[in-house]
Amino acid sequence: MSRIHLLAGAAAPCLLLAIPAAAQVRSSDSGQSQRADTADRDATDIVVTASPTVAEATRQIERTPGAVEVVPDTAFKNTPVQTIKDILQYVPGVIVQPRMGDDVRLSIRGSGLSRAYGVRGITLTIDGIPMNTSDGLIDFFEVDPSAYAYVEVFKGANALRYGSNALGGAINLVTPVGRDASPLDARLDVGSFGYVKGQASTGGMSGDLDYFATVSAQSIDGYRDHSNGRQFRGNLNLGYRISPDVETRFYVYATDTKQRIPGEVSKDQALGDPRSANPEWVRQDQQRNVRSIRVANKTTARLGDAIVEAGIFYNNRHVRHPIYQWLDFTVDDYGAFVRAVDDRSLGSVRNRLIFGANLQNGTIDTEQFVNLTGAVKGALAASMVDKSRNLSAYAEDSLFVAPNLALIGGLQYLHARRDRRDRFLSDGDQSGAKSYDRWSPRAGILWDLTTDAQVFGNMSRSAEVPTYDANSFATPASGNLRAQRATTYEIGTRGKRGGVGWDVSLYHSEIRDELQCLTTGSFSACSVINVDRTVHQGVEAGLNADLPLSALANGDSLAVTAAYTYSDFFFDDDRRYGDNELPGIPKHYLRAEALYRHPSGIYAGPNVEWAPGHYFADNANSLSVDPYALLGLKLGYDRGGRWSAYVEGRNLTDKHYISTVAIAGVASATSEIFNPGIGRAVFGGLRYRW
Structure with a gap:
């Protein structure tokens, strides 16, 4: 562990920046802590609902002995909400790098660092229902960032409840319900590079029935040539209290x-x-076109001292994807889940037991053609059916040895199978199958110092199974990839005092067989390998402060939000790369904003995105990415009434910078592995609620 001392070294500037820091404070509109006193709370305090409110979700998530967060819609509604970055940009430990349109590369604690397309290493759910394909990949084109009431973030093994088997953890997108929705909520956003988005929603109640529906349509010409797109999305949510x-x-x-x-x-x-x-991508007219529909049911019930949640789901996606070849595939995923929370007293001691299981199976039916000029399908080049089977079961017990101190132990079992049937045999039979069985234990401590401050720590293991683009079975190497395994140690604290909150975590992950997706050419899929030993360690610190400025005028305030992420990722005595840094993201990353708010509802202030220092684009550390700083400015009006409006400028200095890198083993100055960041842009929006 030649560089473990860097973790302590990084903590000093981080703590100076953000020791009063808590993203959790943002999860309450009132700005007051939602944490319940553990000595007074029992199972009857838990609301029996399939869709908790922001306050209820915050109270529940803060029983996790690790880094978690709830981001309410008040933190992102008054933005262009074009990508998921608009939601997660102030969550420490989460790095979101835009590529084009709605697509981004998202990494938590170094998950999926090497991916040039798709996202791996994170479980994405909507209302607790999986959005990943059954083999693990995520497509952010299906995410509508303006449609959610709040978003939950579970970092690393803290995502136990979603059966997450990956280093990054889980993100849960939660749609509104009719009990809390406006009869009409409509907005229009416009901006640079031909950006236009309209959205409308409605919701209400009739006796024990409630409903919520939203639709949005978006069009963008794009900052870069050949990056235009359009999106249409809809969500429907019907609830009945039996x-x-x-x-x-x-x-x-x-x-x-x-x-x-x-x-x-x-x-x-x-x-x-x-x-x-890229001229070759233009010649081939490379695209990603997705049509999908997802249906699900979730039922929540109180059975004695326990709250039980169970559900079923079906997802269908048709993807037409002319790239280096013309991919045409259909995804059919289905599954079920059950989760129970039993919170009771065992004599004089309180005990909280959580256990559950997740099943997700699916089929990817793929035909692959030669991509001729102009995205014209040529001859058939490949045809296969990929089947995935995933079963996870978990249990976590919190024993309160004191009213404010819980000792926590957990265990997760994962069984996964990948089975490919090759239907295109002229180049040989590339069928294959492989199964994975992994046990991931977990232990932690959660100490409520006061009703508004916590200290936590945990030690956990996680596992990540290769996706089908890695487990291709085309060669012996691609058919024998091992699951990525990690052991993570984490300590942290979160809380609030006065108008200032904090959220600080330090973690150290020792990884075996890390999955890397190395770019080997400009016009082909990446090559996936196992890296023997790597280390991911870092500091995550968030700040949220609401400071009164009564000396200036009664009711004025300054809202300060910041998220700092320190990422120290490196090979550990690798045979080829020694102790080189892992490429892909900045070592230091800061996102900060200061907003002056007037009682009239007017607010204004600057924000900054800063990645100081170079980071590398390849394992050999031979080609680096330059540091950058982006300046933004917001101006808006929102008194919580029917009308609100905003204007926002981004990258106002028109800085040229690199947004994402498709990493390579060894890169050169001519390697085509870079995506430029978006230049100067201005957006504006108008919202009406009735």
């Missing part, structure tokens, strides 16, 4: 997106001519 102790809820989600892809370019082109596209 009795005071039982609620059932039905969900329907639909998406139709079309997006052109400008492609990675050389570093010189990305910085010197950032609006240009």
Whole structure:
């Protein structure tokens, strides 16, 4: 562990920046802590609902002995909400790097660092229902960032409840319900590079029935050439309270997106001519077009001292994806889940037991053609059916050895199977199958110092099974990839004092067989390998403060929000790369904002995104990415009434910078692995609620 001392070294500037820091404070509109006194709370305090409110979700998530967060819609509604970055940009430990349109690369604690497409290493759910394909990949084109009431973030093994088997953890998108929704909520957003988005929703109640529905349509020309796209999305949420102790809820989600892809370019082109596209990608008219529909049911019931949640789901996606070849595939996923929380007293001691299971199976039916000029299908080049089976079971017990001190132990079992049947045999039979069985234990401590401050720590293991683009069975190596395993140690604290809150975590992950997706050429899929030993360690610190400025005028305030992430990722005595740094993201990353708020509802202030220092684009550490700082400015009006409006400027200095890197083993100055960041942009929006 040649560089473990760097973790302590990084903590000093981090704590100076953000020791009063808590993203959790943002999860309450009132600004007051939602944490319940553990000595007074029992199972009857838990609301029996399939869709908790922001306050209820915050109270529940803060029983986790690790880094978690709830982000309410008040933190992102008055933004262009084009990508999931608009939601997660102030969550420490989460790095979101835009690529084009709605697509981003998202990494938590270094998960999926090497991915040039899709996202791996994170479980994404909507209302607790899986959005990943059954083999593990995520497609952010299906995410509508403006449609959610709040978003939950579980980092690392803290995502036990969702059966997450990956280093990054889980993100749960939660749609509104009719009990809390406005009869009409409509908005229109416009901005640079042809961005136009309209959205409307409605919701209400009739006796024990409630409903919520939203639709949105979006169009964008794109900052870069050949990056135009359009999206249409809709969500429907119907709930019925069968009795005071039982609620059932039905969900329907639909998406139709079309997006052109400008492609990675050389570093010189990305910085010197950032609006240009890769000419070969333009010739092939590379695109990603997705139509999907998801349906689900979730029922929640109180059974004695226990709250039980159970559900079923079905997801269908048709993807038309002309890239280096013309991919045409259909995804059919289905599954079920059950979770129980039993919170009771055992004599004089309180005990909270959580246990559950998740089943997700699916089929990917793929045909792959030669991609001729202009996205024209040529001859059939591949055809296969991929089947995935995933079963996870977990249990976690919290024993309160004192009213404010809980000792926590947990265990998760994962069984996963990947089975490919090759139907295109002219180049040989590339069928294959492999099964994975992993046990992941967990132990932690949660200490409520006061009703508004906690200290926590945990030690956990996690496992991540290769996706089908890695387990291709085309070669012996691709059919024998091992599951990625990690042991993580974490300590932290969160809380609030006065108008200032904090959220600080330090973690150290020792990883075996890390899955890397190395770019080997400009016009082919990446090559996935196992890296023997790596270390991911870092500091995550958040700040949220609401400071009165009564000396200036009665009711004025200054709202300060900041998220600092320190990422120290490196090879551990690797045979080829020694102790080199792992490429892909900045070592230091800061997102901060200061907003002056007037009692009239007017607010204004600057924000900054800062990645100081170089980071590398390849394992060999031979090509680096330059540091950058982006300046933004917001101006808006929102008194919580019917009308609100905003204007926001981003990258006002028009800085040329690199947004994402498709990492390589060894890169050169001509390697086409870079995506330029978006230049100066201005957005504006108007919202009406009735």
